[in-house]
Amino acid sequence: CVYLEGHHVVNFDPKDPIFINSTKPVKPSPENKNSTTYPNGVKNPETMTVYKGTGGHTDTVINGIGRIGYMVGGKSALWKDDEIADVVTARAIKFLKESREKPFFLYFATPNIHVPRFPAERFRGTTKLSFRGDSMVELDWSVGQVLKSLDDLGLAENTIVIFSSDNGPTYQDGYEDGSTVKGSYGENDRGHDGSGIYTGGKYQIYEGGNRVPFMIRWPGKIKAGAVSNALVSQIDLMASLSKVIGVPLAADEGKDSRDTLDAFLGKSPKGQEFIIEFSRGQLALRRGDWKYIDSAKRGGKGKSKDTMLFNLADDPGEKTNLIDKNPELSESMAKQLKDESSDSSHLRR
Numbered sequence: 001c002v003y004l005e006g007h008h009v010v011n012f013d014p015k016d017p018i019f020i021n022s023t024k025p026v027k028p029s030p031e032n033k034n035s036t037t038y039p040n041g042v043k044n045p046e047t048m049t050v051y052k053g054t055g056g057h058t059d060t061v062i063n064g065i066g067r068i069g070y071m072v073g074g075k076s077a078l079w080k081d082d083e084i085a086d087v088v089t090a091r092a093i094k095f096l097k098e099s100r101e102k103p104f105f106l107y108f109a110t111p112n113i114h115v116p117r118f119p120a121e122r123f124r125g126t127t128k129l130s131f132r133g134d135s136m137v138e139l140d141w142s143v144g145q146v147l148k149s150l151d152d153l154g155l156a157e158n159t160i161v162i163f164s165s166d167n168g169p170t171y172q173d174g175y176e177d178g179s180t181v182k183g184s185y186g187e188n189d190r191g192h193d194g195s196g197i198y199t200g201g202k203y204q205i206y207e208g209g210n211r212v213p214f215m216i217r218w219p220g221k222i223k224a225g226a227v228s229n230a231l232v233s234q235i236d237l238m239a240s241l242s243k244v245i246g247v248p249l250a251a252d253e254g255k256d257s258r259d260t261l262d263a264f265l266g267k268s269p270k271g272q273e274f275i276i277e278f279s280r281g282q283l284a285l286r287r288g289d290w291k292y293i294d295s296a297k298r299g300g301k302g303k304s305k306d307t308m309l310f311n312l313a314d315d316p317g318e319k320t321n322l323i324d325k326n327p328e329l330s331e332s333m334a335k336q337l338k339d340e341s342s343d344s345s346h347l348r349r
Contacts, residue, residue, distance in 0.1 A: 001016070001062045001063070001067065001071065001074075001078050001079055002074050002077040002078060002079060003077070003079055003087070004147045009074065009077050011075060011076050011077040012020040012076070012077045013075070013076040015034060015074045016034065016035055016036055016073050016074060016075055016076065017031065017032060017034070017035050017071070017074075018035070018071065018073035018074040019031070019032045019035060019071070019072050019073055020069060020070060020071045020072075021069065022068075022069040022070075023069070023328050024070065025059075025070045026070050026071070026072045027039065032072055032073060034325070035072040035073035035074075035091060035260075036072060036073055036074065036075040037072050038060045038061055038062050038071065038072065038251075039060070039061040040059065040060065040061070041042055041053055041057075041058035041059060041060070041061045041066035041120045042059070043059050044061070045058070047061045047064070048061055048064060048065065048066045049064035050063070050065045050081075050116075051062040051065070051119060051175055051176050051177045051178070052066070052175070052176045053065070053066030053067075053116075053174060053175055053176075054174055054175065054176060055172070055174045056068055056174065057115070057116070057174035057175055062078060062309075063078065063080060063081050065081060065116045065118065065175075066116075066175075067116075068174075068344070073191075073276065074166065079120040079206045081116065082118050082119060082120050082121060083120065083201055084111055085110065085111070085112060085119065085138050085139075085141075085142050085206075086120060087144065088108070088110060088111075088142075089110075089142045089145050092106060092108050092146055092149075092321060093145065093146065093149045095114060096146070096149050096150065096153060096155065097149075097153065099156060100153050100154075101243075108146065109142075109270075110142055111141060112135045112136070112138055112139035112142065113132060113135040113136055113139055113311050115173045115174055115177075116175055116177070117131040117132060117134075117135045117175070117177055117179070118131065118137060118177075119134045119135045119137075119138040123135070123137050123138040123141070129179060129192055130177060130178035130179040131177045131178060131179050132177070132179035132180070133179070133192070136266030143163065146161075147161065147217075151312075156219055157219050157220055159218070160216065160217070160218045160221075160241075160244070161216065161217040161218070162212045162213045162214075162215070162216050162237070163213065163214070163216075163217075164212055164213055164234060165212040165213050166212065167202045167209060167210075167212065167226060168194070168195055168198075168200065168201040168202050168208045168209040168210065168211060168212065169194030169195055169202065169208070170201050170203065171201070181329035183295075185218070185347075195208035196208075197316055197317055198316060198317060198318075199317050199319070200318075200320045203279060203280055204279055204280075205277060205278075205279040205280075205282045205283075205284050205292075205293055205305075206310070206315065206318050207318060209279055210279070210284075212234075214232075214234075216264055216265075218265070221265055222265055222266050227268045228266055228269060228271075229265075229269065230260075230263035230268065230269055230270060231270075231273075231274075231275060231286060231288075232260050232264065232271045232272060232274045232275075233272065233275045235254075235256050235257050235258075236257055236258050236260040236264075236272070237257070237264075238253075238254040238257040239254055239257035239259045239260075240257075240260050240261040240264055241261075242254075243259055243261050244261065254324060258272060261344055273287065273288075274286060274287040274336070274340070276337065276341060277291075281295065282296070282305060283337060283341055284337075285298075285333050285336060285337040285340075286312075287311035287333060287336070289311055289312050289314075290306075290309065290310070290311060290312070290317070290329065290333065291309070291310045291312055292308070292309050292330060292333035292334060292337060293305070293307065293308040293309075293310075294305040294307060294334065294337055295308075306321070306323075307323055307330070307334075308321045308323055309321060309322045309323040309326055309329070309330050309333070310322065
């Protein structure tokens with residue numbers, strides 16, 4: 001629960017060394033005998049004063065919030081959860097100011113709206129979705145500050161900004177922060193369903209788990225407000241952006257990444273002919289309007305699922321399995337999925 005910069009802990013006190021363990025409490029030792037200790041949320045649930053943690057989010061309690069894993073030490077370096085957005089946003093803007101005279105790459109990994117959610121006080125109560133909704137508003141503010149900085153520095157016209165996420169929504173959060181009604185996928189979050197018309201969410205092979213927000217801004221190169229239905233994958237950003245900066249990828253770099261630059265820039269509505277989706281050992285193939293979900297589970301635990309085929313143009317919610325009505329198409333897509341996933345080194349063109 002500390003900030004790192006240049007591979008060093010910010011505000012670290014060497015007299016209070018930090019030790020962590022992901023699965024069990026840190027045992028006392030000569031090395032950590034002077035390290036600050038924190039409450040254990042399982043043994044002392046009353047120490048989770050911000051809100052209760054559940055499902056493993058109850059190990060070490062720091063700032064009144066239970067965490068996954070254990071930590072001792074580093075008291076002087078601890079972050080304050082409700083200040084994280086302010087701190088990382090300010091650091092991003094500082095980087096932009098320092099880099100304005102040269103080409104730069106900024107990967108801004110905001111913690112909003114991931115748990116544990118504890119937005120700044122000025123954002124609390126701004127929505128009806130408790131800390132989840134309030135964190136969305138805080139995220140909007142944070143991104144806005146970065147975009148405003150690009151404008152103020154005169155960098156906006158020649159800077160590509162990409163906004164996206166890593167997976168679909170989940171309501172199995174691990175914290176009783178008032179955001180989620182009881183239930184799992186298919187239910188909603190106080191009237192808000194982050195998956196929209198799509199089925200599923202994080203950890204699931206359905207479109208609700210694989211489709212994510214994706215926006216690109218490049219003034220003068222991309223038409224403002226344009227919407228594209230091109231089939232693209234975040235994996236393709238590597239090959240596409242290498243083309244933008246004129247640095248070709250080596251033969252052993254980004255083997256699965258394919259040049260989709262024209263789709264990203266709105267010049268082509270086509271995108272990729274196919275993409276492979278993956279979630280918890282299960283694979284799916286998107287090809288045009290069709291999606292084939294393999295029944296096999298690859299590695300890990302869990303039983304095999306049913307093999308499924310959906311026409312996303314007619315059935316974006318993946319409600320009607322057409323596997324029995326399209327045996328030839330199913331066989332073709334099954335073979336392609338097997339061939340492509342067994343050796344992906346040829347994908348980049």
